[in-house]
Amino acid sequence: MADQTLAKFVNQRRILTLLRTRGALSRAELSRSLGLTQATISRLTSQMIKRGHLREVKAAMPGKEREPGRPGIALEVDPVGAYFVGVEIGVSTLRIVLLDLSANVAEAVETKLASKPTPQLAADAIATTIKRFAEKASYRGRVVGVGVTVPGLVTSEGFIVNLPILGWKNTDFRSYLMSATDLPVTIENNANAAAFGAVYTQPGLVAPYTVFLKLGTGCGGAAIVNGRLLRGVDGTGLELGHIHVGEMGAVCSCGQRGCLETWVNLAALSRAWTGEEPGPVDLNLLPDEVASACDRGDARAIGATSSIAQHLATGLVSLINVFNPAQVVLGGAMIPVLRRALAEVKASVATRIIPGTRMPDILISPLGAYECAIGAACISHHVSFDISNVEIGGVFEETYRVSPGTSLTSKADMPAREAASNPSSLSS
Template sequence: MADQTLARYVNERSLLRLLRVEGATTRADMARQLKLTPATVTRLVAEMAERGLLREVARPAATEAGREPGRPGVAVALAPDGACFLGVEIGVGVLRFALIDLAAQIVSSSERKVSSATSPAAVVAIIAAELAALSADPAYQGRIRGVGVTVPGLVTLDGFVVHLPILGWKSVNLSELLSAATDLPVLVENNAAAAAFGAVYTEPRLPSLCTIFLKLGTGLGGAAIINGRLMRGAYGTGGEFGHIRIAEDGIRCSCGQSGCLETFVNLAALARETGDDQGAGLADLVALPAAVAGAAAAGEARALAAIETLARHLARGIVVLVNIFNPTTVVLGGVMRPILPLVLPLVERDVAEHIVPGMRMPEFRLSSLGIFECAIGAATLAHQRAFGLPELGTGEGES
């Protein structure tokens, strides 16, 4: 009986993943691709449709061999409203919320300004209130299956925030606080790691055996996704790409060292290069990339030089990552996005010149998730935990 239960669990999640990636598919195609008997697929589809996870949709006859022209076939698709997942980004002075459906599409997003000195308990209370409000909405009532939360700092595999200097948090069992505030499954993840996972998970048909994601903002976070798996290291705190050392000296980093990559490519570095660092607050820094992009478009020399300098430093770090990981794709995101279209070709040029000769150049992309990328990523992690197979080595999950 236990073996049958496990087999059904594996088959259900394999079927859900297939439909998420491929879209509407006939029962015959599902049986062929998953190497299951038609009877097994028919039974699974019936059970999952009854639970509101799947639905039948019309499929044009031209796509099915053997059918008469004009007669529609029947395919099976995900029922997007069958389940929802909430993602939350705890940022500096802001909380961002994103709700995704079973098809991993965004159905709702919002943000709330908070004091940058807000305590962990107060933040959890705000998250719980938002979750309660969404759960009471008839559109989502009874459908929210899990919650993912991100923070811009070190997080262990069990959701313990080790160090979060930008918010003044240290040694916070955030997972425990969240679990006490809701009966839903919760997870806690580093913000850049979540954004990286979301960038891959929401576009599953894009070829990407290995993706490196870099999030540029007040710091520089990063993550590697290999064969659909978020690589976190033995204890969950890997992927601190911002602390690759690219110089012997420089501005002292939040980690206590000098020469870290993030100190050369973050918002403060951009402000120094443009001369806008005198008395600049967080709001000024966040608005700076758009202002620099505008100035560069107008041909202002200092803005163009600042972009060139930032790109040169960023390329040094990416060269190290490309030489180590040999990625298929490098994705850039974060609040620097207004200048990233200008940075990207410069980075590509420098990386091509300095990676190990013979190493294949990765494809460079900009994140398509926008300002809610961390919250969306957190929601996709909750989605994957509910409907993926991380513990069975099927190519999705964490490592």
């Protein structure tokens, strides 16, 4: 019985993942794509329709695709079948999104937060917004998970090792939030979350290997391999902003000199444009101001943009030579400047990577200001419903809270909101 329940669990996730990434398909197409009998597909999808995870839609199909009694009917993910909250904890700000089952944003809000809240105060503020979502008739009973992202060092288990902007160290914030919301919670570094969201929400762009850089106050990095974040032994690896680019420059946040971060962040943009260090308020407006000045033909702004482009290209050359990614995605507050620097970055990288190395696509993240919150919600979605999260004997047993070897038949229809999150399953 346990084997049958496991097969059902895995196959329903396979169906959801296929429909989310490819769009509406007939039962016959699902059968062929997944190697399952049409009877099995019909049984599994009927259960998923009852749960509200799938819905039937009319579709134009050739006669041979039509099933008896179901002319021109396809299946697709029902967006309103479940919702996931994504939260970015920033400096005095919470950005919060509600993601539907199709991984599209249903709502997005920004709220103020005390400049240095305690973990309990932050958890309570997040729980208040979640409660407002959950009390709306359209979402009631369907908010099933929460993802939180922070600009700090986070382990694979979601333990915050160091969060300098809030003064948190060795903090089990996941426990605070689970107590405040009674929902499964994942905690992730902001660059990891933004990277994951950029890939997860754009299935047409998914590549086997993606490198992501988030450029803003700092420079965070991440890599995604076959749908999973590459982490390192403790989950704190891939601090790509701290690779050495050969010029000493300003002192980095890590205490060293010569890090990529110090040459491509907002402070570096200010120094290149004005010759001065920026104030805290200036940082928020700087990228748009420099981009607008470039449009007016301002020589110093154009020079500052070129400086960012060349130093970024230097960092990317090293990363491409090491990782050989299919695509590089750039995000963060620097996007207005990055859009204008992109052509120069591509040209410089193409001439400097090891001859014979594949030139990756270099793209701007499509997610905008809420990219970290969206990514955090995507990780929660992934934990609850995506097939690439399944690890036999790991996620399945943890999700259903049973011991190895226990009969799982009675757990088969446990709703998604009862699934315990398992961030470590995202590790490679």
